[in-house]
Amino acid sequence: MKMEMGERRKERLDRGIKVRTEGIYAISSWEEMNYLLVPRLALILGMFALPLVMPAYWQRVISYVCIYALLTLGFDFLAHFVGLVSLGGALFVGVGGYLAAILNTSFGLPVVLTIPIATIAGAIICTLLLLPALRLRGVYFAIVTLMYPLVLLRIIEALNILGGTEGILGVASFPNKWVEQYLIIGIVIFSLFGLRRLVNQDIGLVFRGVKDNDQAVRASGLSITIYKSIAVFIASGLGCLGGAYLAHVYMWAGISQFALDFSILPIAATVIGGGGTLVGPVLGCFMLVPISELLRSVGTLRIAFYAIILTVFIVFRSEGIMVYAQRKYHQFERWVKV
Amino acid sequence: MDILIYGTINSFSLALMAIGFTLVYGISRLPNFAHGAIYVITGFLVWSFVNLLGLHYLLGILLSLVIAGLVGAAIYQFILIRVRGMATSEIIASYAIGLAILEALRWKGFKGMTYTLPPFIEGSVEIFGVPVDLQRVIMVGIGAVVVAFLWLFTHYNKIGLALRGMAQDERAAMMLGIDSDMMALIAMAFGSILAGLAAIAILPLGNIVVEAGYRVLILAIAVCIVGGLGSWFGAVLAAFIIGFAQIITDAYIASHFRMVVALLAIIITLILRPSGLFGRQKELEERV
Numbered sequence: 001m002k003m004e005m006g007e008r009r010k011e012r013l014d015r016g017i018k019v020r021t022e023g024i025y026a027i028s029s030w031e032e033m034n035y036l037l038v039p040r041l042a043l044i045l046g047m048f049a050l051p052l053v054m055p056a057y058w059q060r061v062i063s064y065v066c067i068y069a070l071l072t073l074g075f076d077f078l079a080h081f082v083g084l085v086s087l088g089g090a091l092f093v094g095v096g097g098y099l100a101a102i103l104n105t106s107f108g109l110p111v112v113l114t115i116p117i118a119t120i121a122g123a124i125i126c127t128l129l130l131l132p133a134l135r136l137r138g139v140y141f142a143i144v145t146l147m148y149p150l151v152l153l154r155i156i157e158a159l160n161i162l163g164g165t166e167g168i169l170g171v172a173s174f175p176n177k178w179v180e181q182y183l184i185i186g187i188v189i190f191s192l193f194g195l196r197r198l199v200n201q202d203i204g205l206v207f208r209g210v211k212d213n214d215q216a217v218r219a220s221g222l223s224i225t226i227y228k229s230i231a232v233f234i235a236s237g238l239g240c241l242g243g244a245y246l247a248h249v250y251m252w253a254g255i256s257q258f259a260l261d262f263s264i265l266p267i268a269a270t271v272i273g274g275g276g277t278l279v280g281p282v283l284g285c286f287m288l289v290p291i292s293e294l295l296r297s298v299g300t301l302r303i304a305f306y307a308i309i310l311t312v313f314i315v316f317r318s319e320g321i322m323v324y325a326q327r328k329y330h331q332f333e334r335w336v337k338v
Numbered sequence: 339m340d341i342l343i344y345g346t347i348n349s350f351s352l353a354l355m356a357i358g359f360t361l362v363y364g365i366s367r368l369p370n371f372a373h374g375a376i377y378v379i380t381g382f383l384v385w386s387f388v389n390l391l392g393l394h395y396l397l398g399i400l401l402s403l404v405i406a407g408l409v410g411a412a413i414y415q416f417i418l419i420r421v422r423g424m425a426t427s428e429i430i431a432s433y434a435i436g437l438a439i440l441e442a443l444r445w446k447g448f449k450g451m452t453y454t455l456p457p458f459i460e461g462s463v464e465i466f467g468v469p470v471d472l473q474r475v476i477m478v479g480i481g482a483v484v485v486a487f488l489w490l491f492t493h494y495n496k497i498g499l500a501l502r503g504m505a506q507d508e509r510a511a512m513m514l515g516i517d518s519d520m521m522a523l524i525a526m527a528f529g530s531i532l533a534g535l536a537a538i539a540i541l542p543l544g545n546i547v548v549e550a551g552y553r554v555l556i557l558a559i560a561v562c563i564v565g566g567l568g569s570w571f572g573a574v575l576a577a578f579i580i581g582f583a584q585i586i587t588d589a590y591i592a593s594h595f596r597m598v599v600a601l602l603a604i605i606i607t608l609i610l611r612p613s614g615l616f617g618r619q620k621e622l623e624e625r626v
Contacts, residue, residue: 085429087371132608139369139567140608142429143559146371150552151601158594264437267430301445307438314431315420 011336018330039329043279044189051181058290059177063249065289066184067093070242072266072273072281073191074235080276081199082231083211084134088145090262091129092239093246094152094255096122100244101168101253111172115244122240127233134228137214146263153258167254171247184245188282191238196278198234207231260303265292268310273322280322341585347474349581350481351540353574355554356561357484358532360573363562365505366522368418368428372436373533374555379439380406380534381546384455395456403534410530414523422522436555444548455542477539484535485574492570501525553597560600564607566614575615579603 021032050062071089078084099118103109109117133144156162174180198204206227209217214224247253265288266281273284288306295302313320355377362370380402387398413435421427492498503511504521512518536554561580565572580603587595607614 079426083426085426087429087433132605136608136612139425139429140563140612142369142433143563144604144608146433147556147559147601147604150556151597154594154597158592260437260441264434267434271430298445300441304438304441304445307434307441310434311417311431311438314427314434315417318421318427 007338008335009338010333012327012331012333014331047185047189048182050185051178059181061290061293062181063184063245064293065285066181066188067242067246067249068262068265068269068289069188069282069285070191070238070245071262072269072285073188073195073278074238075266076270076275076278076281077195077199077238078231078235079270081204081211082207082228084228084231085142086145086235087142087267088147088149088263089239089266090149090258090260091145091152092122092126092236093243093262094149094258095125095236096240096243096245097247097253097257098162098168098243099125099240100247101171102162104171104248105168111174111248115241115248118244119237119241122243123233123237126236126240127229130232130236131225131229134232135225149258149260149263153255156255156258165255167252167256168247169252171251171253173248173251180249187241187245192278192282195234199278203227203230261292264303264306264310265289268306268313270320271310271313271318272320274320274324274326277320277322277326280320283322284320341582341589343470345582345585346578347470347478348585349578350478351536352557352561352581353577354477354481354484354532354536354539356558356565356573356577357488357570358529358536359555359558360562360565360567360570361488361532362525362529363567364570365501365525366422366518367508368414368422368522368526369432370526370529371429371433371555372413372439373529373558374551374553375436375439376406376409376530376533377537377554378443378546378548378551379409380537381455381541381550382443384538384541385546388455399538402538403531406534407527407531410533411523411527413530414526418526419519419522436551440548440551455538455546473542477543480535480539484532488570497521497524556597557600560604562614563604564614566616569614569616572614572616576603 017032017035020026020028021036026032026036051059054062071093074092075086075089078086096118099122100114103114103117104111129148130141130144133141157165162168174183199207206217206222209220210224210227210231217224217227243257246257266285269284269288270281271284272287273282274280292302292306295305358376359370359373362368362373383402383405384395384398387393387401388395391398393401413432417431417435418428421431492502500511500516500521501524503514503516504518504525508518511521533554541550557580561573561576563576564580565574565576580600583603584596584599587599
């Protein structure tokens with residue numbers, strides 16, 4: 001019996017249709033086209049249908065999910081395509097949120113202007129703040145990103161600047177909930193497909209080079225620091241966009257935007273959803289954020305809860321849901337005799 | 339004179355916080371982001387042993403240190419060992435463990451002013467005309483003993499020498515028959531005991547709060563980066579630099595800026611001398 005077990009192994013092969021759809025044959029028949037289109041359309045239409053089918057209370061949650069999805073996309077992009085682990089998503093959210101709130105309340109700019117300005121300016125600020133850590137390999141980036149939100153929170157509290165512990169009140173909101181929800185859903189879908197495209201361009205290749213073999217990138221005459229800055233700019237831009245959006249949804253910007261939730265939930269969503277797929281982390285957000293809303297009553301225990309899920313997944317199931325699903329979709333498995 | 343004495347005291351407390359972190363990182367290249375959590379958990383353990391179980395203070399301390407060591411060993415043996423060598427997973431896993439411990443403690447209601455450890459000996463002495471309470475003197479003593487003990491241990495003991503071998507070149511150490519997982523386990527247990535020792539020495543000076551976990555982690559990391567990650571002598575020296583810088587800002591600017599000093603120290607180090615004061619042997623590895 002034991003011997004028989006040793007003589008078999010599982011073999012995985014790509015499905016014929018997967019191979020066909022990689023080239024021009026993708027448009028040879030409806031079957032191939034559906035093979036490509038159905039998963040993508042299911043995601044897009046599913047997201048657009050959400051505001052219509054959700055009950056009233058959960059409508060609010062859609063915006064939160066999308067804001068977290070933006071952060072998570074940034075995290076996944078940095079961690080799995082550039083090799084930078086950011087432990088401080090809260091930095092991006094906080095900077096974006098405060099910028100939008102200041103622009104709105106002090107300078108009286110409307111929402112259409114505050115969000116783009118906060119996104120770009122916030123991304124520039126975050127990139128400059130993180131620049132010293134970008135010249136180095138190893139754990140420095142993780143450490144510096146971990147520190148910034150905690151220290152900035154302390155500074156705001158201690159100096160009582162930017163509204164102190166009260167935060168900045170009276171930020172303008174969106175005209176109505178449909179604009180609020182559909183705009184952010186559109187942004188998430190655009191960022192998702194945009195990033196997927198980006199990582200397959202030449203620059204994406206360089207990013208992966210930075211992650212896997214930075215000396216080779218240097219040998220090609222490219223500056224690693226510049227490419228890392230570009231990547232951090234993109235990721236922090238996504239985070240700041242989320243933060244600015246959050247400030248307008250809450251109609252408030254305060255120190256809770258530097259809270260740990262924004263740092264840990266995107267990491268958990270990425271690990272559960274499947275790192276390196278970009279889609280998986282977004283789906284991870286759709287699973288985790290509602291759970292986190294349900295757990296709101298238990299206070300900080302929910303952070304402990306994510307942390308435990310995260311540890312279990314990263315140690316025992318590090319591939320995540322999406323990688324698993326993609327494997328089942330693209331490949332078939334069979335037992336073969338060795 | 340105030341600055342000199344309180345600077346020294348502050349420096350020793352920083353050195354105590356940092357030495358466990360730098361030990362683990364130096365030996366097994368694992369950034370132990372759960373360091374602060376172990377620090378806090380030891381404080382709460384001592385408090386619970388003394389106040390809930392009514393044990394003798396000294397016994398409570400010893401038990402807590404043993405438990406801290408076991409927790410560290412367990413974290414390595416059951417979790418970190420599986421992700422060893424995968425930098426991303428190492429960071430995320432250890433950070434998640436630390437968060438889980440800290441936030442679970444916070445949820446259990448361990449916060450506020452109610453949790454304090456008694457000082458070892460009440461009273462104060464005057465040193466060069468500056469009154470210093472005895473607990474601070476004892477803390478400096480513990481710090482000095484720990485540093486001295488570590489130096490002796492790593493230079494005149496077989497396990498200590500093996501640890502140093504691992505720190506210098508893991509593969510070569512393995513070829514010479516040093517069990518690298520065992521050594522990393524020992525390092526992790528040692529690092530956790532040192533975190534616990536720091537908690538026991540420092541916590542009687544104030545309250546036990548969950549936030550201390552994050553603060554200790556950040557300070558420990560700041561000290562280690564300034565000193566050069568993994569360099570023990572560098573860490574001690576950096577503790578003095580940051581310690582005095584903090585006390586000087588306290589005296590001349592405002593005490594809110596203590597954490598900012600730590601952050602600035604990291605940033606300046608990364609800009610000017612990325613491998614830290616004494617991180618020379620690792621320089622080629624980390625600098626891009």
